[in-house]
Amino acid sequence: MQLSTKLLLSAVAVASTLTTSAVMAQANEQYIGLPSYRVGAYAAGGSGIYGGWIDYMSLVNEQGGVNGVKLTWEECETEYNNARGVECYERMKKKGNLSNTVFQPLSTGITYAVIDKVAADKVPMVTIGYGRTDASDGRVFPWVFPLLTNYWSQNTAKIKFIGQKEGGMDKLKGKKIVNIYHDSAYGKETIGLLDKQAAKYGFTVVHVPVAHPGNEQQAQWLKVRQEKPDWVILRGWGVMNPTAIKAAAKIGFPRDKIVGVWWSGAEEDTIPAGDAAKGLIAAGFNVAGANYPVIKEIQEKVYKKNKGNMEDKARIGSVYYNRGVVHGIITVEAIRTAQAKYGKGAVMNGEQMRWGFENLNIDAKRLKELGAEGFMPDMKVSCLDHEGSGKVKFQQWDGKQWKVISDWIDADKELVRPMIEESAAKYAKEKNITPRDCSKEG
Amino acid sequence: MQFFFEVLIGGLLSGVMYSFIALGFVLIYKASGVFNFAQGAMVFFAALTFVGIMEMGVPFWLALILAFGAMVLLGIATEKIVLRPLVNQPPIALFMATIGLTFFVEGLAQAMWGASVRGLDLGIQDEPIGWILEATDIGVSKFDLFAAGVAAVLVTALALFFQYTRVGRALRAVADDHQAALSIGIPLQNIWRIVWAVAGFVALVAGLLWGARNGVQFALVFTALKALPVLILGGFTSVPGAIVGGLIIGSSEKLAEVYLGSYVGGGIDSWFPYVLALAFLLVRPEGLFGEKHIDRV
Numbered sequence: 001m002q003l004s005t006k007l008l009l010s011a012v013a014v015a016s017t018l019t020t021s022a023v024m025a026q027a028n029e030q031y032i033g034l035p036s037y038r039v040g041a042y043a044a045g046g047s048g049i050y051g052g053w054i055d056y057m058s059l060v061n062e063q064g065g066v067n068g069v070k071l072t073w074e075e076c077e078t079e080y081n082n083a084r085g086v087e088c089y090e091r092m093k094k095k096g097n098l099s100n101t102v103f104q105p106l107s108t109g110i111t112y113a114v115i116d117k118v119a120a121d122k123v124p125m126v127t128i129g130y131g132r133t134d135a136s137d138g139r140v141f142p143w144v145f146p147l148l149t150n151y152w153s154q155n156t157a158k159i160k161f162i163g164q165k166e167g168g169m170d171k172l173k174g175k176k177i178v179n180i181y182h183d184s185a186y187g188k189e190t191i192g193l194l195d196k197q198a199a200k201y202g203f204t205v206v207h208v209p210v211a212h213p214g215n216e217q218q219a220q221w222l223k224v225r226q227e228k229p230d231w232v233i234l235r236g237w238g239v240m241n242p243t244a245i246k247a248a249a250k251i252g253f254p255r256d257k258i259v260g261v262w263w264s265g266a267e268e269d270t271i272p273a274g275d276a277a278k279g280l281i282a283a284g285f286n287v288a289g290a291n292y293p294v295i296k297e298i299q300e301k302v303y304k305k306n307k308g309n310m311e312d313k314a315r316i317g318s319v320y321y322n323r324g325v326v327h328g329i330i331t332v333e334a335i336r337t338a339q340a341k342y343g344k345g346a347v348m349n350g351e352q353m354r355w356g357f358e359n360l361n362i363d364a365k366r367l368k369e370l371g372a373e374g375f376m377p378d379m380k381v382s383c384l385d386h387e388g389s390g391k392v393k394f395q396q397w398d399g400k401q402w403k404v405i406s407d408w409i410d411a412d413k414e415l416v417r418p419m420i421e422e423s424a425a426k427y428a429k430e431k432n433i434t435p436r437d438c439s440k441e442g
Numbered sequence: 443m444q445f446f447f448e449v450l451i452g453g454l455l456s457g458v459m460y461s462f463i464a465l466g467f468v469l470i471y472k473a474s475g476v477f478n479f480a481q482g483a484m485v486f487f488a489a490l491t492f493v494g495i496m497e498m499g500v501p502f503w504l505a506l507i508l509a510f511g512a513m514v515l516l517g518i519a520t521e522k523i524v525l526r527p528l529v530n531q532p533p534i535a536l537f538m539a540t541i542g543l544t545f546f547v548e549g550l551a552q553a554m555w556g557a558s559v560r561g562l563d564l565g566i567q568d569e570p571i572g573w574i575l576e577a578t579d580i581g582v583s584k585f586d587l588f589a590a591g592v593a594a595v596l597v598t599a600l601a602l603f604f605q606y607t608r609v610g611r612a613l614r615a616v617a618d619d620h621q622a623a624l625s626i627g628i629p630l631q632n633i634w635r636i637v638w639a640v641a642g643f644v645a646l647v648a649g650l651l652w653g654a655r656n657g658v659q660f661a662l663v664f665t666a667l668k669a670l671p672v673l674i675l676g677g678f679t680s681v682p683g684a685i686v687g688g689l690i691i692g693s694s695e696k697l698a699e700v701y702l703g704s705y706v707g708g709g710i711d712s713w714f715p716y717v718l719a720l721a722f723l724l725v726r727p728e729g730l731f732g733e734k735h736i737d738r739v
Contacts, residue, residue, distance in 0.1 A: 039549065041660045043557030183709040211712030213664045215656050216459075218452045219699035219711050225581075226445060239661030242559075246568050246655060250583055268559040272657020276568070312558060 029072040030065075030335055030347055032057070033092025033100040035110065040079035041213075042238060044268045045320050047310075049106060050075065052324025054309040055298050055316075057332070062301045066335045067344045078110065085110030093121050099350040102126050102331055102357070108186050111144075116431075119143045122350035124357050128327060129154075129262055129285055133189060137424035138358065138386040139435035145357045145386045147330060148285045148379060151261070152419060153390040153411030155190045155233075158259055158283055159197050160409050161394050162231050173202035178224050180217075180244060181235040183209035190235065196415065214240025221247035234260040234282075241269035242277070249276035256281060256396070266319035270397045278399040283392040286326045286376050288402040290317025293371030294325060319395075319402060326376045333370075334360050358383055358441075377408050383438035390416075448580045449700050450693055455586035457692020458593045459655075462648035463669035464676065464684035465596070466641045471678045472604070473613040473637035474525070475533055475620075479540040482666025483547040484642060488513055489649025489658045493562055494555035506646075513642025516547070521634045529620055529630065548663060559659040568655060589651050593685060596647065600640075600681045613637060617679070671719035677732025686730060691715045 034053070037046035057071045065071060074095070076088035085105050093100050103118060104126045105111055111131040118125045119142065126145045127135070133150040135141040149157075162177070163169040179194055181187035191207055198205040206227050208220050214236065221244075224232060232253065236244055241264045248255060256279035260269070265282020290296070295317055302308050303316075315321050338348045338356025348356065360381040367373045381388035390411035395402040428435055463485060470478040478484075492509035500508065524539050566588045570581035604610040616623040616633050624630050649658070652665050668691075676687025699711040728734050 038557060039552055041663075043552065043660065044559045047557050183712075207708075209707070209709035211709040213661050215652075215661055215664055216456060216668065216711070218456050219449070219696045219703070222445075222449055222452065222696070222700060239656055239659060239664070242657045243655070250568055250570065251581060252570065268659075272559050272561045272659065274561050274563055311556065315558070 028068075028347065029070050029098075030101055031095045031098045032071060032073040032102065032331065033088070033095070034073050034075045035078045035085055035088040035092070035103065035105045036075045037078050037080045037106070038075075039077065040081075042080045045238075045266070046080070046106065048266075048268075048315055048318055048320030049324040049327065051310040051315070052321040053327045053331075054324075055302055056294075056325045056328025058302045058307050058309070059294075059298050060328075060332050062305070062307075066332060067339055069335070069339075069345060069347055071332070078105065078107065080107055080109075082107070082109040082113045086113050089114045089117065089123075093123050098347065099123060101335065101348065101350075101353050104128070104327060104331075106130070108132075115141075115144060122354070124350060124354045126327075126330070126357065128330065129323075130186070134420050134423035134427060136385065136387040136420045137435075138381075138383045139438060140424040140428045140433055141386065142358075142383075142436060143354060145381065147357075147360075147381065147387065148326075148377065148389045149392055149411065150387055150390075150420075151186075151189045152193050152416045153387065153413075154261060154283050154285075154392055155193050156197065156412035156416055157390070157392045157409040158233065158261075159194075159201070160412065161281075161283075161406060162259065163201070164406075164409075166230075169201055175203040175231070176206065176227065176229040177203055177231045177233060178206045178208055178227055178229040179233045179235065180208045180210060180220060180224070181233075182214060182237050182240055183211045184237075186237065187235050193416075193419065194233075196419075197412075200415070210236070210240055210244070212240075213238060215243050217243050217247045218250075221251050221253070224248075224253060225251040230257065232258045234258050234264045236260065236264040236269070242272040245270070245273035245277045245280060249273075255279035259283065259394070262323075262392070265395060265402070267315075267402070268320065270402075275399065277397050280397045281394055281405070282397075282402075284319065284395055285389075285392055286319070286322045287374065287393055287395060287404050288317060288319045288322060292322075292373075292375045294329070294375065295322070295371075297371055298325070322375065325372075329362070329370060329372060329376070330360070330379075333362055333366070337361070357381060358386070360388065374404075383436065383441040444579060446697075449696050451580065451582055452586075453693035453696030454689050455583065455590055455692070456696065457672075457688040457690070458586070458590045458685070459648075459651060459688075460665075460668045460672050460692055461593055461685045461688030462589075462596075462644065462651060463665050464672040464688060465600070465681065466644045466648065467669055467673055468676075468678060468681055468684050469600070469637055469641040469644060472617050474536070474634060475617055476525075476536040476540060477533075477678070478641070479537065479666075480543040480547055481641070481645065481669070482663040483544045483551075484513070484516070484645040485649040485652065485665060486660065486662040487516065487547050487551040487649075488642065488646035489562070489653040489662055490551045490555045490560075492646065492650065493560045493653065493658045497560075509646055510643055513646055514639040517638030517642050518635050520638055521631060525634055526631060544663075548660070552660070557660070559657050560653075562650065562653040562658050564650065564654045566654075585655065592647065592651070596644070597681055597685050603640075604681065609633070609636060668715075671715035673729070674719035675722050675729060677729025679733050680729070680731030683729055683731030691718070694718055 036050040078085040108130045128147050135144040135146045194205050260282035262284045270277035334356040338352045342352045377389045377391035379388040391408040394406040396405045466481045491512045495505040566585050568585035574582050612628045672687040672691050676683030695711040695715045698714040703710050
């Protein structure tokens with residue numbers, strides 16, 4: 001019975017990706033195209049994030065929509081594949097006479113593939129915790145929003161955290177950190193920054209690449225054993241994470257000295273590693289847990305009416321699920337911000353949504369109203385700063401669940417911002433873009 | 443020197459893990475001359491089915507039997523739907539069919555059991571053996587030794603099966619020439635069903651061992667990539683070749699990564715085995731233990 005239901009659901013899901021007219025947006029509905037991935041290598045992450053995101057939008061609809069405007073959405077399966085991602089982008093950028101509210105591909109590769117298209121099509125692109133770090137400079141990238149935090153910001157917060165654990169930043173002098181990274185553009189992104197931080201604080205950093213997919217890492221961890229580092233930074237993705245944790249256990253390296261990026265800090269990374277994962281630390285721009293009012297409200301108003309998106313309800317409150325809720329909150333708050341300027345109760349177009357994202361201000365008071373206090377950091381976006389926050393918390397796996405072990409730790413903006421501006425300026429020169437003058441933006 | 447031995451031993455033992463995947467390829471190639479592109483997907487399907495059944499509260503051994511049953515059914519269905527209509531077609535047609543089969547099996551596994559990543563505990567810790575570590579400062583994993591033991595039993599059983607049973611001899615005859623085998627009364631369909639079932643069992647064993655190490659997740663399909671250089675080196679038709687090839691590839695990739703990797707930026711263990719295998723192809727195209735193919739001209 002379970003098999004036939006699942007097969008039927010899968011068939012329906014496939015059919016929906018093939019039928020572009022599956023969702024026809026009405027005039028009083030805000031249309032959101034979701035380029036999701038629920039099958040393939042990264043389905044575990046995709047199903048959690050998109051599940052949380054859809055559940056939050058269902059909650060908003062249950063509450064009457066955004067000033068009366070109901071949200072409507074359509075999923076398009078990308079399988080985390082760049083070509084499919086571009087196809088989904090093209091398919092979803094217009095629905096009738098409405099433009100896609102926002103394109104959030106959840107993939108750095110797809111982000112790069114459509115980055116030139118979004119400006120031409122006037123579709124804002126939001127990349128939370130992935131994508132181009134230098135897109136944080138809104139003068140050069142007006143249509144791209146790498147919101148909350150980026151890899152460089154996160155990395156500086158990570159070194160601050162390690163400094164705290166060592167008893168102060170001055171105690172980092174003479175320490176050794178091994179950076180185990182996925183051998184890809186994503187993995188390599190923090191190498192230059194780490195080298196700068198090593199020079200600034202006087203620690204040694206050793207970079208150890210792991211080739212994709214990273215399902216065998218014995219050689220790399222034997223190198224770690226040889227180096228005898230004080231800390232290991234884990235910049236993994238997918239199967240590379242549990243493999244790294246197991247390999248660390250194999251050489252006897254303490255897991256509470258491993259600090260992962262947010263793509264190395266979900267239940268999907270620790271559960272497969274079993275007991276070996278106990279003690280692992282990871283950064284995150286959202287926390288795990290189902291005790292936050294916003295999650296309780298979803299359970300109360302969405303799941304009790306059998307309108308929830310998650311098949312496995314045990315995943316509600318997991319790291320990826322909550323990350324999806326964060327995506328939902330940011331999307332809805334941007335619609336609300338845009339409506340405040342362009343008309344409450346009206347459907348927003350791409351340009352209006354771009355303004356909404358650029359003027360997004362979710363402060364501590366608003367987070368409390370949303371039931372998300374402590375759940376995600378406060379943020380304030382501007383023309384100059386498309387990141388809007390830079391804060392992360394650190395969580396530790398206790399063998400059963402992730403526990404928050406730090407307050408919000410801010411990025412070292414003095415170090416990161418000049419690097420962002422330098423890189424963005426280089427991009428602007430390559431693409432012949434004249435950066436905006438933010439003093440003239442309303 | 444002690445570190446060198448640690449890398450070497452670790453490499454040899456991880457090579458055994460590659461051999462499990464290579465064995466599945468060898469079995470099907472031996473019996474049908476088909477390079478089964480779907481072997482990685484079968485490993486994923488087998489492990490996910492086993493864990494899925496266990497999650498329903500079924501005890502370990504019963505789950506193992508049921509998962510094996512599922513692999514047998516998959517093998518029979520493959521023979522009926524995919525292979526039978528392609529008898530006597532060029533090998534490339536069969537190869538392409540197994541590519542299609544790969545995507546189908548991957549999708550079927552996720553449709554049946556969902557996309558969640560699962561842990562699998564076989565009760566054997568993947569940690570160094572204490573007394574060896576204390577005496578030599580060399581870490582040898584209990585889990586790796588267990589895997590090596592399983593490999594030894596499996597290879598011995600398969601070698602005996604191919605060498606000394608009627609079915610084994612029939613398998614070899616079918617591999618040489620489908621039509622000739624049929625003409626002397628060898629039941630081709632039965633032979634293929636048997637071999638796909640045995641390959642399914644090997645996939646299940648490989649899935650359990652790899653799943654216990656890295657989690658039962660989609661990435662199990664990528665383990666097939668590790669088996670290709672093993673096959674080139676060991677030969678596509680030799681069971682012992684799969685083991686010896688695995689040992690050579692496992693140890694050489696680890697030694698290369700540790701001692702040469704830093705000179706070229708690291709991360710070479712993904713492509714070094716392929717370079718080694720290609721170099722080997724130039725000298726011995728049929729692999730270490732492969733059958734030499736001689737054509738009359």
